[in-house]
Amino acid sequence: MITTETQTDPYTAVQHFYARQMQALDARDLQGYADTFTEDATFAHTPGREPARNRDGIVADLHEFHRKFDTDPLQRRHWFNQIVLDAQPDGSLAATVYALVVDTRPEQRPQITASCVVHDVLVRDGDTFLTRSRTIEYDRG
Amino acid sequence: MITTETQTDPYTAVQHFYARQMQALDARDLQGYADTFTEDATFAHTPGREPARNRDGIVADLHEFHRKFDTDPLQRRHWFNQIVLDAQPDGSLAATVYALVVDTRPEQRPQITASCVVHDVLVRDGDTFLTRSRTIEYDRG
């Protein structure tokens, strides 16, 4: 891992954090993904669905959410970019981030399934960050 | 906002600048978007259309350009990435940037409407940048 010594810029550290977080999610490493949240995090990933709370809750919720893919051979990729960071008085960072969900199914061209704006609160954790809360807003036109 | 002290790398500052600039545009904050250009900027966003000149001209031009969306419920997202920066003798940065325009309409899958290369000249403005000129080249195959 690239260490604090070389990664002094929080913007860069956040980009790297998101890259690792999304690669964990897309590899269905749900525990690894949940570990990128704080222990007391909230995660509202689907409108109209109660937010998941704390790491165990996030893992349980994601297992349930991913069940629909069990019979759907799908490689999903999350692209997080166009990151805007605003420092909060408590030292956390409010992040507003564009996200694309790109799905590939056998013998099909990749498709953009969703365009979203992610609203995160990020807190420092050593040389990286943790997500303390996440709310996803889906573009609907 | 993340300040100069923490954002010493101009590449990072440019990425952050583009993220804020695009989020302003996609939120239809046309004044906020125009304010990311220098007062004397030129902006050639559509081939065959006269470039907009200075901030007021850019705002007026964008209002006219966006009028076609008044009856089209559309959430547009601009993705700026793959940024190449070359320092110019006058201290400005020539930026060559890939852009995707991703549109979402109600009940439809997001679609890539355009793939472009953006040619910018960026000038320092305190801890961020301003666009002094922008020319957009559309991929046509």
Added chain:
Amino acid sequence: MITTETQTDPYTAVQHFYARQMQALDARDLQGYADTFTEDATFAHTPGREPARNRDGIVADLHEFHRKFDTDPLQRRHWFNQIVLDAQPDGSLAATVYALVVDTRPEQRPQITASCVVHDVLVRDGDTFLTRSRTIEYDRG
């Protein structure tokens, strides 16, 4: 070019490296693209096809690969993002990167032709990097 003095963060330098490398490839500057690899590099870009070896081999291989586009008016764009870097004991960086291939043909909407994960080994070369090996894994669902 932005120099070492200002680009101290290897993560940023890698992003800039990829931006230049992809812009060379998409401009069909195959020699310029090959020059972003080490002299002894290996490049496995297509499953079931023998990897290209060394710069001359990469240029020759790409010329052959691109021949199919001679009669296909196509503007291809490679997007490399969601970069995860892991320092290796020998000082190189293992990079795991998401890639999208976006193709535009005349009178057509841009399309995502492929979603990939790129596995690179990068080595320092002055203020930038070179690719020592590259293996591309295509999403198939």
